[in-house]
Amino acid sequence: MGSSSGQGNSYDFSFKILLIGDSGVGKSSLIVSFISNSVENLSPTIGVDFKIKLLTIGGKRLKLTIWDTAGQERFRTLTSSYYRGAQGIILVYDVTRRETFTNLSDVWTKELELYSNNQDCIKMLVGNKVDRDSERTVTREEGAALAKDHGCLYLECSAKTRENVEQCFEELTLKIMEVPSLLEEGSALVKKNNLKQKQEYQAPPSGGCCS
Template sequence: MAVDPSFTDLPTLPPEMDDHLVKVIFVGSAGVGKTCLVRRLFSDAFNPDTRATVGCDFHFKRYMFDKKSIGVTLWDTAGTEKFQAVTSNYYRGAQGVVLVYDVTRRETLDAIERLWLPEVDRFSTFPEAVKMVVGNKIDMEGERQVSPEEGAAFALRHGCMYSETSARTDAGVYDALVWGVLVNIVDTPSLLRSNEPERLRIEQPAGGEGGEGEGRRTHGAGGGSCCG
């Protein structure tokens, strides 16, 4: 995984030492690879048999940027429409929104315009939240239905950043989600919040107070492989 020297992983520290807290939510249709992107970013791992998210999973990771500790919570949401009412609760406080589609399934890009962008506009706490459209599964080039140019034009039309990735090969993941989303959040003063211990206790994922971790909020049974 390529690492920009100005934005690097931070060793385990007590939560109260974070200078800022950042929340990034991943949304998109089922099976587009949101879970695999989050796990690739969180642990640099890929599991092709990852099952579809039920409700919401969240992962906590720290980075050092410009001599400040940034605590980042990555929220991986369910992609089925039956969970949309639940998903809307998770937009609260998100400074970054990653809208993921599968480049081999045009309908998943259409769903961003039809379902997910209206939700972002309706429920997002910050009008200036950093939004990125991500076309995933570029390793399946022979099955591509959405060209890079079409995806980029779509994102531009909706005021979003754009990138393409492969969770399977790790192509573009760090550049898109760290250098693209997180750095733009850090560069937007109105999106940064100082460390507030009470809020951190509420939002800290399972995994212990001293380090990185992950957790889950579920709302039923799930199944099926989602990554590629």
């Protein structure tokens, strides 16, 4: 395969994925585990952070911009804008801490309805920390039932052992790619990027102020 022409056009689609859920459920760890194949102890996210992963799924080259949000209350005023334009949203809870699961219904799904402006956006419910199965307080069945109620995909995984971590992002992305409107957005983002890069090499037009 020859190298693709045009700056920055090394991918076919660009998607925005957002992770939400209580502080400490392992949102950042899931992202790091997915992106770098390593696991480290991370300090809580302050505000928002994002990472980029380039990958090929179903023969298409994708750029995933994965947004990580702070679970703590005091940063929550920041969050509404992060929902904007997300094609995929992952709701994360910790299978060993029941309150992180109940908060998905009480807090996060409500927030999602409030802020997500994308009707077609794909949602996935993820129960993290299955490596600590002996401390489990939320059953798989409960997780699956909640996911069904909210029309979400469902997976349990472990950022620590990397079990199901890649599947989580890949399944979500494959689902996004089945929705024409989301695919359209994803390719529009690529075009916009290419255009922006072209414009940076051109002098801005001088517009007259009087008609």
